[in-house]
Amino acid sequence: MKYTIDELVNRDASLISRRCWTDPAVYKLEKRGIFGRAWLFLGHESQIRRPGDFVQAYMCETPIILSRGENGQLYANINSCSHRGLPVCRADHGNTKRFICPYHNWSYTVEGALATIPQESALRNKPDKRLLGLKPVPRIASWRGLVFGSFDPDIMPLEDYLGDMRFYLDAFLDRFPQGIEFMGAPHRWVLDANWKLPVENQLGDVNHGAFLHSAIIPREAQDLIEELGYSVVTTPGHGATFRLMPEDAPVDDVAWGMEGMGGMFGGAEVQDYLREVQARAAERVGPLRARMKGLTYGIYPNLSFLWSNASFKVSHPRGPGRVEYWSWAVVPADAPAAVKRLLRTNYSSFFGPGGMLEQEDSEVWVQQFRGSNIDFADDRPYFYGLGLGEEGPHPELPGQVSVTANEFYARHFFTRWRDELQAVERAS
Amino acid sequence: MTAAAVRTSPEQQRDLEAFYYMEARLLDNRLYRQWLALLSPDIQYLLPARVNAQVDNRERGTEQMISVERELEGGDSMGCPIREESYIHLMVRVERAFKINSWSENPPARTRRIVGNVELMSSGSEEYSVVSNFHLYYSRPGSASFLYSGQRRDVLLPAGEGYQLRRREVIMDYADIALPTLGLLF
Numbered sequence A: 001m002k003y004t005i006d007e008l009v010n011r012d013a014s015l016i017s018r019r020c021w022t023d024p025a026v027y028k029l030e031k032r033g034i035f036g037r038a039w040l041f042l043g044h045e046s047q048i049r050r051p052g053d054f055v056q057a058y059m060c061e062t063p064i065i066l067s068r069g070e071n072g073q074l075y076a077n078i079n080s081c082s083h084r085g086l087p088v089c090r091a092d093h094g095n096t097k098r099f100i101c102p103y104h105n106w107s108y109t110v111e112g113a114l115a116t117i118p119q120e121s122a123l124r125n126k127p128d129k130r131l132l133g134l135k136p137v138p139r140i141a142s143w144r145g146l147v148f149g150s151f152d153p154d155i156m157p158l159e160d161y162l163g164d165m166r167f168y169l170d171a172f173l174d175r176f177p178q179g180i181e182f183m184g185a186p187h188r189w190v191l192d193a194n195w196k197l198p199v200e201n202q203l204g205d206v207n208h209g210a211f212l213h214s215a216i217i218p219r220e221a222q223d224l225i226e227e228l229g230y231s232v233v234t235t236p237g238h239g240a241t242f243r244l245m246p247e248d249a250p251v252d253d254v255a256w257g258m259e260g261m262g263g264m265f266g267g268a269e270v271q272d273y274l275r276e277v278q279a280r281a282a283e284r285v286g287p288l289r290a291r292m293k294g295l296t297y298g299i300y301p302n303l304s305f306l307w308s309n310a311s312f313k314v315s316h317p318r319g320p321g322r323v324e325y326w327s328w329a330v331v332p333a334d335a336p337a338a339v340k341r342l343l344r345t346n347y348s349s350f351f352g353p354g355g356m357l358e359q360e361d362s363e364v365w366v367q368q369f370r371g372s373n374i375d376f377a378d379d380r381p382y383f384y385g386l387g388l389g390e391e392g393p394h395p396e397l398p399g400q401v402s403v404t405a406n407e408f409y410a411r412h413f414f415t416r417w418r419d420e421l422q423a424v425e426r427a428s
Numbered sequence B: 001m002t003a004a005a006v007r008t009s010p011e012q013q014r015d016l017e018a019f020y021y022m023e024a025r026l027l028d029n030r031l032y033r034q035w036l037a038l039l040s041p042d043i044q045y046l047l048p049a050r051v052n053a054q055v056d057n058r059e060r061g062t063e064q065m066i067s068v069e070r071e072l073e074g075g076d077s078m079g080c081p082i083r084e085e086s087y088i089h090l091m092v093r094v095e096r097a098f099k100i101n102s103w104s105e106n107p108p109a110r111t112r113r114i115v116g117n118v119e120l121m122s123s124g125s126e127e128y129s130v131v132s133n134f135h136l137y138y139s140r141p142g143s144a145s146f147l148y149s150g151q152r153r154d155v156l157l158p159a160g161e162g163y164q165l166r167r168r169e170v171i172m173d174y175a176d177i178a179l180p181t182l183g184l185l186f
């Protein structure tokens, strides 16, 4: 690398170099400085309810098996055979007693221990199988059913890491008596884009709605979003945007789920269900958060939650110019099956690989990488200065708070990003 | 899905194929509103998600073990299909194409659809179940070009000289979705 991280992000992060998005050396630092140290999202407990259940996950480019052991505990192991490295789990999800490696059929328990080596009966010296299990992810923790793992054994507890984002996440997760459920396997979408742009987009970029999506989102709808909208940053890299609906707003305007295709066209059963959830919201999450109608959420480094379209998303890097973007529809766990099926279209109509809005987002993510990966323009870093210094504290909302047009969420993200890359840059 | 197609007369086979050729031509020529007119107002348009399914030991040796159906998260599943749409969805998609601020479609992509293997699978008094295969070549300005491949499982209604589309299920042949969007009109 011909420059230092210091030269890529200026002091207040209002100028961001193109090389942050494209340089393979920067990407290497991201792996060590961010993905090697953060809490990374692995999955939701609703996907692995019974002993033996498993799902695949990734921590950056490293494949992970997240499973429920015979003892009911959660396990996360690197999906790579101790013999020659093949992935031992090949299904997206399922239930099993053993993972069997295709090459020489070493088999592993669902907890990751090496169970059998077929070849050893023919040999005098028996390998010590206790040393040859799958490599466990050093730390694993679950909060409200959201499971995270970390490669850093000394990382702070997950609850501290999430910090005040818990206040905003609970406004959604705690609304439903039995929490939420992820529906099925994630949609996995590979795009020629850098992993950080989908993250930035879902962290707080409400402002592009009226422009990029103007063929679908009418200006009046966007005006209403901006009028009632707040953007908060709880800890650099974590953020949320939402509307705070007026106290006298009709229930159909406030209730989560009503504004999606499933809510709008799903009929009485789904609408009655959503009204009932909203009727109990104040008692469950308090009067302030009952009025919250969320938009985008981001958990550093690469987890997003789209409240308005009921989806969790993870942006898995595959190099500086490639991303594997995962998304799931999420629904209230206690909803009737028919209601869940209707509510999942709140996600799929507009988001995911077939979604009408995200087909526009994905196009700009790809084009942004093309625009970044050019020569002779390194003296023109990107302008991230919109609303510089305009955020501040709020009497009721934790974190730094501002209007949605303020790009402070992105500046905070890049400040943390810069500091974490510098920490490993100095160490190398 | 049953192995045998229904016997068709040469005329009926020609009519079915002509319908699909016309549909492909309308879409490739971006005559999306004319395409919309081919749909029944109660149309269901489905694109199941496709997963890497775990082999079920109890099904070993059977056709079921490796069946395509096992890989699909469709409308009846508790997974999440990639698309499950009604006429309203398709109308919004069509209208979007004619707006100058549909940035990702502007300039529009160039497409070429080849439809074949048209088979009538069953016919009731009112409806025809028809499967067909397609290859769709897709190139968007300033981007790579892509080949989409898949099967369509349709329910057609007789309408005037031709047919109306009442239900379409699109089975895509991707392993990983390395395509710019699955939001096209397949």
Ligand code: FES
Pocket: A081, A082, A083, A084, A085, A086, A101, A102, A103, A104, A105, A106
């Ligand atoms: S590589 Fe896994 S058993 Fe040999």
Ligand SMILES: [Fe+2]
Pocket: A208, A209, A212, A213, A357, A361
């Ligand atoms: Fe967007």
